[in-house]
Structure formats: C-alpha cells, structure tokens
Amino acid sequence: MNDNGQYFGFRSAYILKQDSLPATYKSFLNKHGGKDPVILQGVKDIASGKPFTNLGAIEKYYKTMGVDVKLKPDMKVPCSV
Secondary structure (H helix, E strand, O other), X not given: OOHHHHXXXXXXXXXXXXXXXXXXXXXXXXXXXXXXXXHHHHHHHHHHOOOXXXXXXXXXXXXXXXXXXXXXXXXXXXXXX
C-alpha cells in the first residue's frame, strides 16, 4: 500500500476504530487535534451509514461551546464521507 493509502487508512481508523491504531499514533492524534468523543461518535455514525445515536449529547456539546443547535434524527448529510 502506498503512503497516501496508509495515511488515509489511519485517518479512517481514528474515526471508526481507534483501538486498531498504534498507541503512540493515537496519543499523537488526540493531543494535536483530537475531537470530543461525542463528536467522533457522530462522525462514526455518519461514516458507517448508521442512524445517529447521540444527537442530544452533540447538541449539549455545542451548547457548552456557545452554539445553540437543534439536530434531527432524519436530517440529511450534505456530503459523503
């Protein structure tokens, strides 16, 4: 596999299956750009084509950041992942 494919695979694993990553790489990603686990779960739901499992938690997270957002379980994602 080429370097770009390997890198893409690691980025996908960061969202879909973090436990498959080497511990040092996972630590690096979390330290230098890690996202809240609530947000990661939402992205994982989108990428996996599953129904959203944590919309209330995502709304609460954004509220703590000063953004009042209302999410609906039947909302459409405007792009593919």
